[in-house]
Amino acid sequence: MTDNTQPTYEELTAELATLRGLKEELHGNLTKARARVKELEHTVEQQQTELVDVKLNRPVAGLLEGILVGSKYAAQELADHVKFELNEDGLIELRDVDGNPATITEKADGKEITRPVKFEQQDVRRFLCNTGKFDHIIRASGVTGGGAPNTYASSHKTAEPKTETRSTASFGLK
Numbered sequence: 001m002t003d004n005t006q007p008t009y010e011e012l013t014a015e016l017a018t019l020r021g022l023k024e025e026l027h028g029n030l031t032k033a034r035a036r037v038k039e040l041e042h043t044v045e046q047q048q049t050e051l052v053d054v055k056l057n058r059p060v061a062g063l064l065e066g067i068l069v070g071s072k073y074a075a076q077e078l079a080d081h082v083k084f085e086l087n088e089d090g091l092i093e094l095r096d097v098d099g100n101p102a103t104i105t106e107k108a109d110g111k112e113i114t115r116p117v118k119f120e121q122q123d124v125r126r127f128l129c130n131t132g133k134f135d136h137i138i139r140a141s142g143v144t145g146g147g148a149p150n151t152y153a154s155s156h157k158t159a160e161p162k163t164e165t166r167s168t169a170s171f172g173l174k
Contacts, residue, residue: 056092059119060084067125067139074137081133084119092119094127102127 007015061075068074082102087093094102094117101116104127117127125141128134 052086055090056084056086059092063119063121063124066121067128068134068137069139070137074134077137078128078134081131093117094119094124104130 064075064078068078081097083095083097084092085095096102103114104117104123105112105114107113117123125138128138
């Protein structure tokens with residue numbers, strides 16, 4: 001038995017034309033899809049930038065404004081040593097330039113514990129003060145009064161009351 005079901009030249013030409021039409025249609029769809037992907041990538045990039053601004057940059061700037069003198073320029077100096085980043089949970093963390101979490105040591109229950117710095121003005125201020133590198137850009141705490149912590153150097157001496165001494169020398173006046 002022989003198979004005489006071979007397509008004719010006209011049938012093959014028609015099938016080829018159909019395939020070429022499908023190819024052009026698929027190519028058009030692919031071009032549209034690529035354009036849409038670029039558009040979406042641009043939108044995602046804009047939203048990511050906005051998210052970082054809202055969740056990181058603005059809160060950090062607000063926090064540093066209360067801690068640093070001339071926060072805009074001081075923050076640039078600070079950026080050479082530490083950085084603020086969003087973690088996987090979307091929370092702000094203070095890290096050193098190597099990417100390690102910044103830590104502070106405090107006493108609790110008679111023991112010294114080391115813990116990561118919280119994104120709170122008091123913790124960040126304590127960390128910056130403890131390093132000693134940023135004393136020239138840290139704003140005074142503003143706490144005053146009898147119960148306020150001593151913020152001046154320990155070598156500061158209180159002024160002794162002046163006693164008036166009169167000269168006994170006579171200048172010819174009586």
